[in-house]
Amino acid sequence: MEVLIVVIIAIVVIALATAVAPKLGIAGPLILLLIGGAVSLLPFVEVPEINPEWILVGVLPPLLYSAAVALPAIEFRRDFGPIAGLSFLLVILSSLVLGVFFIAVIPGIHPAIAVALGAILSPTDAVATSIVKRLGVSRRVVTMLEGESLLNDATALVLLRTMIASVAVATTVAGDTTVGVGFLPAFAWGVLVAVVVGAIIGFLNLRLRALIKNSAANTAVGFVVPFIAYIPTEELGGSGLVAAVVAGIVTGQGAARWFTPEQRRSDEHNWQTIELVLEGAVFLVMGLELSDIVTQNVQDHNGLGTGLGIAAGALAIIIAVRAGYVSLLVWLQSRRARGRQRSRLEAMSARIDEIAAGGAVRSGAAAERGTDAAASRDDAARPTASRRRRRNRRNEVSLDTPRAQRRLSSMRERVSRAMSDLDYYQASPLGWKHGAIIVWAGMRGVVTLAAAQTLPRDDTSDRALLVFIAFAVAVGSLMLQGFTLPWLVSVLRLERSGDDSLDRAEQSALDDELRDAAVAALSSPALRRRDGTEFSDDLVEVVGSRMVDPPDETDTLPTRDLLELRLAMIEAMRTRLNQLSSGGGYSTPALRHALAELDADQLSLELRLDDED
Structure with missing residues (x-):
């Protein structure tokens, strides 16, 4: 009963902190951290020791899966290179540099443990x-930070586990203190297995849930997907968190094509709630445990000076x-x-139009390989111009x-996507001010706290000190950078994203495309x-003349027929929206807003049809 009461109080506190945060101008997790720290100082409060596996296995997979499902696919693809660099290269570089620092300042620390603490x-x-997001910084910066925080957790934990495993291997070889050379293959294998398993689970999730019509059963299946991806991957020696991320990305990108409107809207609200509760609980627990960690370090090291000094150096x-x-x-x-790529892309686009107008397209080397030796000998005896015409005819295929x-459509799509990407880079360039925000927004938090407690108790000397360093860096980072980030944005005078006129213009253009698709349908x-x-010709003619306006209750035509026709047009618009999603001409927020409007319209129409029955 006591545990139940604590859980209820924690959920209420998380909800209230989230509701109050915008009014105070402070992020909800920071408020929860302060609340947890204040409660831990009360003499009658006893915080039980929490197994870090509960966080690594029970909290992080659904958290990362939820973020992956909502990932802006188009922007993520465009900036995948920088995001991958921040998520992989920067994590490994930081871990190695920190490892060298810890070896220098902590006597007797194992090199692999030093790198593990860096990870x-x-x-x-x-x-x-x-x-x-709340500060209105460029959406491109937000996407990069989202992608980084989503992927670098898995990178760090794979590296952490590999280093801890290397400690066990190294200590069995005559007390060797060097890092085993097998960590690179282990790291690569962990990522490879995770990507394969996660992609398979994500695809199966789409197909299975598309077959389950009961909404409650469908939601229940959706809740276990991150764990289904996590468990087998860990058993195969891979990173379960990477698998959960990949499964979330596959599910998020396929939801528009495979799921019903009810499933999409239900998933969105359910995962937002889960993310709110789980993330808030971790920060609350972080504050509650802070008092015990401080007390233990005071007893073991005669104060906090050593730990705080090392933590300050590590954060710097x-x-x-x-x-x-x-x-x-x-x-x-x-x-x-x-880069001056536009002229080249425009030339390629003009060439494609020229080929389409000419009625033939080059077939490439395949046509040349299909010629026989006899034709080649005949060509050798012909005049040069004749041979050239014959070769051109061989290398052309009728459109x-x-x-x-x-092939022509694929070429046109690639060029169009490349031009849209170039427009995106030029419309939202990264300057030194954006770089400053990316640097200062790199706060530490949930994963750092959970991963610190997975350090082995037997093979790690001064484990309490290392855990305290991790907590001090996480808390210091959240407090220092979290509370000063709004001030930094104000000082830099960055232009706020989300210009209403631009958003409305983009949404209006997208609406026009979808309306044209409905008229064509x-x-x-x-x-x-x-x-x-089939629909009657009179009904189609009347609706077409109204430019696909929604049906009116006072209409003289049968209401049920109008509702059915409207549903058919929504399906045509959704098909067109899926096509536009791969083109790159519209941003992910605009596409998702349009999809949400179509889903809401369809659910409303289906409800009215049910009332008609």
Whole structure:
């Protein structure tokens, strides 16, 4: 009963802190951290020891899965290079530099444990993204921070586990204190297995849930997906967290095509709630445990000076390494935005149009390989111009063939996507001010706290000191950077993202495309009711003349027929929206907003149809 009361109180506190945070101008997790720390100082409060496995296995997989499902796919693809660098290269670089620092300042520490502690301190926390979003910083910066916090957790934990395993291997060889050379293959294997298993689980999740029509059963299946991806991956020696992330990305990108509107809207609200409760609980527990960790270090090290000094040095190194890496990243991205690629892309687009107008497309080397030796000998005896015409005819395929049409369409899509990407880079360039925000928003949090407690008790000397260093870095980072980030944004005078006129213009253009798709569907012979029957010509003509306005209650036409026709047009618009999603011409927020509107319209129409029955 006591545990139940504590859980109820914790959920209420998390909800209230989240509700009050916007009014106070402070991120909810920071408020929970302060509340937990204050409660831990009360003499009658006894905080039980929490097994870190509960956080690593029970909390992080659904948290990372939830973030992966909501990942902005188009922007993530465009900035995957920088995100991968922040998530992989920067984590490994920071871990190695910190490892050298810990070896120098902590006598007798095992090199692998030093690197493991560096891996614990390297990943950033998603709380930074929520703060940056609230401050209205560039959406490109937000996407990069989201992607980094999503992927670097898995990188750090794979590296941590590999280092801890190498300690056990090294200590069995005559007390050797060197890091085993097998950690690189183990790291690669852990990521590879995770990607494969996560992709398979994500695909199976889409197919299975598409077959389950009961909404409650469908939701229940969705809740266990991150754990289904995590458990077998860990058994195979891979990273379960990477698998959960991959499964979430696959599910999130396939939801628009495979799930029903009810499933999508239900998933969105359910995972937002789960994310709120789990993340808030971790920060609350972090504050509650702080008092005991401080007390233990005071007893073991005659004060906190040693731990705080090392933690301050580690935090300074983290920020310095991150600043150097981000500076290089911003410089490379600015060069990319200034690259003179548009003229080349426009020339390629014009060439594709020329080929389409000419009625033939080059088939490439395949046609040349299909010629026989006799034709080659005949060509040798012909005049040069004749041979050239014959060769050109061999290398051309009529556009009337499906293969040529598909190839031409694919070429056009690639060029269009490349031009849209270039527009994106030039419209939202990264400058030194954005780089400063990326550096300062790299706060430590949930993963650092949970991972610190997984350090082995038997093979780790001064374990309490190492855990305290991790907690001090996480708390110091959240307090120092979290509370000063709004001030930094104000000082830099960055332009706020989300310009209403630009958003409305983009949404209006997308609405026009979807409306055109609905009008085109009215003249399609494939337009049918849900039961497969055709619509009357009078009904289609009337609705077409109204430019697909929603049906009116006062309409003289049968209401049920209007509702059915509207549902058919929504399906045509959703099909067009899925096509536009892969083109890169519209941002992910605009596409998701349009999809949410279609889903809401469909649910409303289906409810009215149910009332008609």
